[in-house]
Each structure stands twice: as structure tokens, then as C-alpha cells.
Amino acid sequence: MSEELHMPLSFEVSADRVPLHRRAVFSKSVFSITSWSIGQVSRDSMTGTMRRRKLADESLRLIDDLTNRPVDPMFEDALLTPNEQRSRLSIWSGRVVVFVITLAVGFAGCLIIRDLHQDTRQKVRQELIAQIDYASSRSDNLSTSIDGLRNQIDKLSTEVGGGKQSAEVTREGILNGTTAVKGPGISVTLTDPLAASDDGTASGSSGQNDSSQIRIVSDRDLQTFVSKLWAAGAEAIAINGNRIGVQTSVRTAGSTVLVGVESVQSPYTIEAIGDSSALKKAMSSSTESNLYATLKQAGIYPQVSTKDTITMDAAGSPDLSYAKGEE
Numbered sequence: 001m002s003e004e005l006h007m008p009l010s011f012e013v014s015a016d017r018v019p020l021h022r023r024a025v026f027s028k029s030v031f032s033i034t035s036w037s038i039g040q041v042s043r044d045s046m047t048g049t050m051r052r053r054k055l056a057d058e059s060l061r062l063i064d065d066l067t068n069r070p071v072d073p074m075f076e077d078a079l080l081t082p083n084e085q086r087s088r089l090s091i092w093s094g095r096v097v098v099f100v101i102t103l104a105v106g107f108a109g110c111l112i113i114r115d116l117h118q119d120t121r122q123k124v125r126q127e128l129i130a131q132i133d134y135a136s137s138r139s140d141n142l143s144t145s146i147d148g149l150r151n152q153i154d155k156l157s158t159e160v161g162g163g164k165q166s167a168e169v170t171r172e173g174i175l176n177g178t179t180a181v182k183g184p185g186i187s188v189t190l191t192d193p194l195a196a197s198d199d200g201t202a203s204g205s206s207g208q209n210d211s212s213q214i215r216i217v218s219d220r221d222l223q224t225f226v227s228k229l230w231a232a233g234a235e236a237i238a239i240n241g242n243r244i245g246v247q248t249s250v251r252t253a254g255s256t257v258l259v260g261v262e263s264v265q266s267p268y269t270i271e272a273i274g275d276s277s278a279l280k281k282a283m284s285s286s287t288e289s290n291l292y293a294t295l296k297q298a299g300i301y302p303q304v305s306t307k308d309t310i311t312m313d314a315a316g317s318p319d320l321s322y323a324k325g326e327e
Contacts, residue, residue, distance in 0.1 A: 139261065147314060150178060174236060177245030177315035181236045185273040185310045186280050188225055192216040192266040193299035215298040217268055219252040224291065225270050225283070225302075226250065232282035234272035238312045240264040245315030260316070276306040 154173070173179030193214060222239060229237055237244040242259040244250075249260065256263045272279055283304050285292040295302060 143316060146316065150314060154179065173314075177236065177243050177248070180312065180314045181273060182309055182311040183235075183273045184276050184306075184308055185234070185236075185271060186276055186283065187305050187307055187310070188229075188270040188272075188283055189303040189305075190217045190221060190225070190266070190268045190270070190295075190300060215300075217257075217266060217300060219250050219257050221295070221300075222250050222257065222268060222270065228282060228288070229270070229272045229274075229279065232274070232279050234274040234279060236273040236312050238271045240269055241313070243312050243315035248315055271307075271310050271312065273310050273312065280304055280306055 154170075170179060174181050193216065226237055226239070226244060239250065239259045242248075242262050242264065244259070249258075251258055253263075256265075257268075258264070281287060283302075292302065
């Protein structure tokens with residue numbers, strides 16, 4: 001019975017093409033690892049000689065190398081290196097660091113997304129509100145400082161001038177609103193109708209009734225009462241505690257009534273220092289019947305009352321850029 005024919009496991013390589021196998025220092029060959037070898041060689045059953053295929057084509061040698069020696073020897077040696085065992089502390093430390101980094105990146109992403117989805121107009125509005133608050137606070141501080149300096153000037157003027165000159169300065173300060181005053185007078189109170197909306201969308205400055213809007217107390221109404229009080233002999237007037245000076249204006253900015261630069265709201269209390277009887281008679285419903293009738297149609301009912309003592313702070317001093325005193 002003839003022996004079974006077996007193909008060689010590898011083709012013979014010429015001496016000039018034999019690859020050089022160099023073991024790395026970490027290879028287990030240092031510890032006498034057995035070398036790789038072919039376990040069985042086929043022989044011809046008739047002649048008893050080894051049958052080797054002669055390779056005349058270089059491409060066949062390349063195919064043979066790729067088929068029978070696909071792994072680089074250095075890589076084979078690297079696979080023999082034992083894996084390092086990491087401690088549990090090292091493993092958990094790495095996990096904690098990765099978790100913290102992931103948490104930080106997620107938190108930063110949430111902040112960025114929130115900023116991107118935030119309304120730009122709301123952000124601008126908040127910045128403007130902050131600027132207005134800062135400007136208002138600074139204006140109040142400057143007004144307080146001006147009042148203190150004005151009081152010092154009045155005190156020094158009284159000490160230096162004395163007599164007639166001091167009395168004249170005081171009188172002019174009272175008329176101009178630059179000096180704090182107190183005395184008897186009257187109080188006129190104007191209140192918006194109960195049906196008026198709180199947001200101020202009612203028609204205030206037009207002075208006319210509208211079917212879709214409710215008339216409220218406007219800057220024109222306040223100006224009318226202030227003018228009539230001046231004409232009746234009032235010596236000092238204030239609206240909601242804001243003194244009316246030489247350059248103090250009563251106007252509307254949007255839906256807000258301003259006395260100078262201070263905003264006022266309903267109820268509006270107009271205080272006037274002077275002859276209580278004369279002022280009350282001048283502002284009575286019998287004297288100003290047309291004015292009271294117009295306000296009554298809108299649901300506004302002025303309340304006039306006398307006061308024994310009314311105290312008013314000084315208004316801001318007027319800004320003079322061109323006017324100069326004539327000697």
C-alpha cells in the first residue's frame with residue numbers, strides 16, 4: 001500500500017532570501033522556548049525522495065510568504081509578553097477621572113445650549129434695566145449731595161450777608177424752589193378710575209373718552225391743576241413729594257407720568273402752600289365747574305382738603321449755561 005501524498009507545508013527558500021529572525025529582549029526565547037518547525041515532510045512513494053516544487057516566478061514566492069508566514073516574527077514575540085496586571089486603585093482612579101471629565105463636559109454643554117436658546121431681547125432688556133438702576137442711584141446720590149451743598153451755601157450766605165440781603169436770598173430760593181419750605185396750604189388728590197388697567201394702556205394724554213380705552217389722569221390734568229394753583233397765589237407746589245421748581249416739567253414718557261426725572265403714579269397728590277381759604281375756593285367744583293364735569297365723565301373725582309402744615313423739600317437747582325446776572 002502506497003503512502004499518502006502530502007504537499008509540503010512550506011516551499012523551499014533560496015539561501016540569499018532566507019529571512020533573518022531576530023528575537024526581541026522580551027521574547028520568551030530567552031527562556032529556551034522551542035523553535036517553530038515543520039512536523040512532517042512528504043516523500044515520493046516510488047522514489048522515496050522529497051518532492052519540492054520549484055518556484056521560477058517571484059510572485060509565487062510572495063504568495064507563499066503571505067500564505068505560510070503572515071505574521072511578522074517580531075509581532076509573534078510581542079504576543080509572548082505577559083500582560084501587566086493593574087491594581088484596583090489604578091482602575092477605579094481612571095474611572096473616576098473619566099466620570100469627572102464627562103460630567104464637566106456635559107455641564108459646559110448645557111450652559112452653552114442655554115445661552116444659545118436665551119432670548120437676545122430679554123438679555124438686552126436686563127442690561128438696560130441694570131444701567132437705568134445704576135444711573136438712578138447715581139442721580140439720587142448727586143441730588144443728596146447738591147442739597148447738602150445748597151444748605152451749606154444758605155447757611156454761609158446768612159452768616160456773611162445778614163439782614164436784608166439774607167431775606168431776599170431766602171425769598172428767591174422759596175420762589176425758585178431751591179429752598180425747603182413749610183407752611184399751611186391745601187392738598188388736591190386725583191385718582192385713576194377703578195376700571196383703569198394697571199398696565200397704563202388707557203388713554204391718558206389724549207384727554208378724550210374712547211370706547212375701547214378708559215381715560216386716566218394724564219400729565220395735562222396735572223399741569224392744569226398746577227397752573228391754576230399758581231394763578232390762585234400758591235407759593236410752593238409739589239406733586240407726590242416732588243417739588244415744582246423753575247425747570248421742573250410735568251410730562252408723560254410712554255405710559256408713565258414724570259415730574260422732572262421722577263416717575264409718579266396714581267393717586268396723585270398735589271400740595272400747595274399759601275392762603276388755604278383762597279386756594280380751596282379757587283380749586284372748588286363751583287369755581288372750576290367745567291373742569292370737574294369733564295373729569296367726572298371719566299370717573300375722576302378730585303378731592304380738595306386743607307392742611308395746617310405742609311413740608312416740602314428743595315427742588316434741584318436750575319442749570320444755567322447762557323443766562324448771567326446783570327450788575
